Amino acid sequence: MKLSTKGRYAVTAMMDIALHEKVGPVTLADISQCQGISLSYLEQLFSKLRNNGLVEGVRGPGGGYRLAKSASDISVADIIDSVDEKLDFTKCGGRGDCYHGDKCITHKLWYDLTCDLHHFLGEIKLDQYVNRPQISELVKKQDVQYGRFLNRRSAA
Amino acid sequence: MKLSTKGRYAVTAMMDIALHEKVGPVTLADISQCQGISLSYLEQLFSKLRNNGLVEGVRGPGGGYRLAKSASDISVADIIDSVDEKLDFTKCGGRGDCYHGDKCITHKLWYDLTCDLHHFLGEIKLDQYVNRPQISELVKKQDVQYGRFLNRRSAA
């Protein structure tokens, strides 16, 4: 049971945007370079994030992506659900027809587990990590290292 | 984030064996037919389960597989770990070198999540499900339907 890079990329990118909310929209090119993710691949992921109402795109120079709602309103579950199809351990998609139209002997096990994990990830909101001092430090360093946001007038 | 059928098959098969502990060893052919899993594929999975000390094979007629330790001592985490490689959400395998030798901004998130899930699955032991009346009923029906254990002298 592993997390695909798809889900990890998406959460990382969303975190990056949340961490720079005050500076203004963040370009995918920036994220691509700084986080080491293919630009085209990011575009695919953000297409889904956009359709799921988590981010807004701003076109043209100075544009980029910004959060479509408050960071305290976006959970890790939201993000993974958006790009990674489903957060589901059952075979039957939760319908309970996994064994000849009936529930199989492990149905309840996977169903319970899915609920628990969903609840767990749903409780983790982006803002919880934005406000961690350790992470802020890390991000500052990275921004300097990659020269991000140098020729940008502050949007806040 | 999905569970591969590998992990689901393994847990289902282990549950099947645990549910028939009193009858004696369970053949893979039985499990294959009753649970609808390819026999050869089951053999691959049981090779791993055996190497991880979860089951014992008994060769020859009347043989099959039985649990290598008490059902109260086998957790779902044990089973998934055995066949499904790892139960890990971090990119770095928990080492913390996911961003140029340092921790990436989402490291703690995935690390915590992995610990939680591992703990959660580690608490679920096979015997908890064996003793559920609903499941016992279900299994009895299935056994009759597939004519399992008819020409077998009781091993208990």
Added chain:
DNA sequence: AAATTCCTGACTAAATTAGTCAGGAATTAA
């Protein structure tokens, strides 16, 4: 008008998952 950035869809490559096949080894029962 030119640069920047989002945005879309089709395509390809690599990895993983799922499953097949052929055959051998141990054990039991006739």
Added chain:
DNA sequence: TTAATTCCTGACTAATTTAGTCAGGAATTT
């Protein structure tokens, strides 16, 4: 001792998913 049963092993193939590429268009700003 032979035949049947079952585990056991390894190599192979097919299908699916993941990851990534590519080409080009649309909106916006300077």
